Amino acid sequence: MDVTNEEHSNDVLRELNDLREQAELTDVVLEVEGRSFPCHRAVLASCSPYFCTMFTSSYAEAKQERVSIKDVSGVAMATILDYAYTGCLQTEPDQVQDVMSAARLLQMSFVSCKAAEYMEKHLDMCNCADVLMYADMLADSTLTDASERYIASRFNHVALQPSFLKLSLPLLQSLLDRDDLMTNSEDDVVQAALRWIGFNEEERLQHLPALCRSFRHSFISSNQHVEIQSKCPSTDSKLVYSKSTTQRLGQMRSEMQISLKKVYFDDDSQLSACCYDPSTGGMYAIDMPDNLKNGFSVTVTPEDELYLAGGINSSWNGMKTFKTFYQYNHLLKTWERRCDMISPRAWSGLVYLKGYIYAIGGYDTKVAAERYDPSRDEWTSIAPLPHPMYMLLAFCAVTLDDSVYVISKEGCYSYSTTENMWNKIADMIQPPVHLQAITYQGRIFCIDCKKECRESSRTCVEMYDPTNGLWKQSGNGKSFIFEQSATLMKHGGTLYLITVHDGNDQNHWTWGLPKKNKTYVHQYQPETDSWLLVEEKGRLVPPLKWLRYDSRIDYLVARLIPSCLGDWTVDENLPLAEMLAEEGEQSDNTFSDPSGNGITDDSEDDLSDQGDSDEDNSDEERESGSDDGDI
Structure with a gap:
């Protein structure tokens, strides 16, 4: 047995x-x-x-x-x-x-x-320096390497932590020698070292010459050079700097458009966000957190930090929200969990204003609002909204000056951060259904993105001026036709309106996704309050092959590092280059000059101001536009 x-x-x-x-x-x-x-x-x-x-x-x-x-x-x-x-x-x-x-x-x-x-x-900005010292004491090389890499990924923030000032000289030098420090300038590296010296200047000032060997001389500002020299313990000695002529990784950023697809129906395709570099035509990807589906919101800070909140974890027949909140680590290519929100929410308005993240409304919360403090990793409740805000794409939150603004069909409100109070402001001229809002040069610009299945839609850009508290139709009421989507986007200090149209005849329809689309780009002219068509072929927006009639693209702009991003693939994982080759499109990496080159007065031939009788000649007029692979 x-x-x-x-x-x-x-x-x-x-x-x-x-x-x-x-x-x-x-x-x-x-x-x-x-x-x-x-x-x-x-x-x-x-x-x-x-x-x-x-x-x-x-x-x-x-x-x-x-x-x-x-x-x-x-x-x-x-x-x-x-x-x-x-x-x-x-x-x-x-x-x-x-x-x-x-x-x-x-x-x-x-x-x-x-x-x-x-x-x-479980490394974070508060404990990573302590873990590094502990790992070094135990001679645990794996944990030491992981701690150093994490510190490099959050260097500017970690350098402000009290534990950073307790690092030994060898550990500090090892960090300052790294190429992958996420800093915006070499001056940040110098300042971190000087703070370390200042923690115990009497004992540590003698180490300044040794630390200087980690500073990259050609990237230090003249003012910073003067400060370093003024602290030199001996006026007779000459400071020797690093021989490296390579910029730190954090200084190799490029302004990119982050495209986020918002869908009206259940969709599992949002596995990553498309990141597009107009200066090179390069397309990259940021992977979304595991199990993330519809209902999420993303915002970006002036320091190019990305935060993501909310989500729906099931289908429309059984919606369930969960209160996840993440911060993106550019170097490690991961979304790191932060403190959960007080209320579970999805489809919330997520915005950044003066050091805080605000989460407004959303499914299951409706009137709740809260504020996140990144320095403390903590959420606190703020005054509730005067009106429920929760339906998908039915409201937008933006920030301007010292206030948070919420725009919706039911009403528009502003939140005073100093008074913790919501105030009613003027409603839009045309109540929007599916709206998008963006701030530009002290004003709020808003469009209605409502799209009927297989039908053309028309939108007008409305502009809110907080100085007089009024909405007006921008461009003297100019309207724009779109068949796939319409969205506002900022790039290079300029505001654009992008409309996407069917590029094939009606026989080429496949479940809301035509084989080719046409994209039109209008640039806003603030001096004349007008919208002019971009005619010159450039690379203002990426090919939007994955856009469906039941979805909308929202754009964020952030300075990202190409080498820290993944490869973007579309059309059932076909690489972009292969897909373009299959469709016979030519890549054109030139970039339209935002100063106005390639812009023309479009009153004669663009898809706007056509009136109710323009349907018969719309195909002819669309020929004046550009194929989406060339914009």
């Missing part, structure tokens, strides 16, 4: 643990920080080479009934013993380092590795 009882090992451990808890048949007591732990020598020896050597050698402890263990905390020993008797490792986050230290001393590799993995996965 050959039979295996798969429950035997678990049953034995369970019985041994019961005996330990009752102090029955135990043959040794471990004394740790005044606490006594009755144990079985055989169990300890089977789990720990440290105890195995202790109990099977000629050491005095082998015969002692009570053994004192030094350099281990009582809480850590309790955790270690629970694991030894149950196979389950559980500890509080603030005890992980103690448990890892104890596991290394007791030579319990599984526990040590899992503790290190936990610390690596």
Whole structure:
């Protein structure tokens, strides 16, 4: 007979643990920080080479009934013993380092590795410098490398943490020598080093010449050079700088458009956001967090930090919101969880204003609003909205000056950050259905993106001026026709309106996705309050092959690092170049001059101001536009 009882090992451990808890048949007591732990020598020896050597050698402890263990905390020993008797490792986050230290001393590799993995996965701006010092003390190269890489990814923020000032000189030099520091200028690197010196200037000023060897001379401003020289401990010595002529990774940013597809129906295709560099025509991708579907919102800060909130985790028949909140780590290409919002919300308005992130309304919240403080990783409630804001694409939130503005069909409001109060403002002239709003040169611009299936739609840009509190139709009421989508976008300090149209006849329809689209771009002229058609073929917007009639593209603009982004693929994972080749499109990487070159007065031949009788000649007029692969 050959039979295996798969429950035997678990049953034995369970019985041994019961005996330990009752102090029955135990043959040794471990004394740790005044606490006594009755144990079985055989169990300890089977789990720990440290105890195995202790109990099977000629050491005095082998015969002692009570053994004192030094350099281990009582809480850590309790955790270690629970694991030894149950196979389950559980500890509080603030005890992980103690448990890892104890596991290394007791030579319990599984526990040590899992503790290190936990610390690596839970690195943040507040603890990463502490973890680096701890990993360096233990000579754990894997955890050291992970900590340094995380610090590099958040360098400017970590350098402001108190723990950063406690780094040893070798650790600081190792960080300052890295090419992948996420800093906007070399002056940021110098300032971080000078703050470290200033923490204990009497002792640390002597290290300035050594730190200078990490500074990249050609990228330091003249004012910063003067400050460095003024702190030099000896006027006779000449400071020697790094020979590297390579910019830090954070300084290799390029202004890109981040395209976010908003859909009206359930859709699983939003796996990544398209990032497009008009200066090169390059297309890249930012992967979205796992399990993210509809209902999310994204905002960008002036420091190019991306935040994402909300989401729907199921279909329209059983919608369920979850209150996730993330910050994007450019270097590590990951979305890092931040403090959950107070209220679960999806389709909320997410905006940044003067150091805070505001989450406005959304599904299941309707009137709730809250504010996030990145420096404290904390959400707090603010005054509720006067009117529910929750339907998909039915409202927009923007910021201007010191206020947050909410625009909707039911009404428009402004929130005063100083008074914590919502105030009614003028309603739009034409109440929008599916709207998009954007701020530009002290005003709010808004369009209605409502699109009927397989029919052309018309939109007019309305402009709100907070100085007089009035809405007006921009461009003297000029209207724009679109068949796929319409969206406002800022790039290079200029405001554009993009409309997408069917590029094929009606026989080429495939579930709302024509084989080719045509894209028209109008540039706003603030001096004359007019919209002019961009005729010169350039690369203002990427090919929008993945846009459907039931979706809309929202654009964010941020300075991103091409080498830190993924490759963008479309059309069932066909690479963009292959797709363009299949459709016979030519790549044109030239960029239209935002100063006005390539812009023409479009009163004669663009898709606007056509009146109700323009349907018969619309095909002829569309020929004046450009194919979407060439814009």
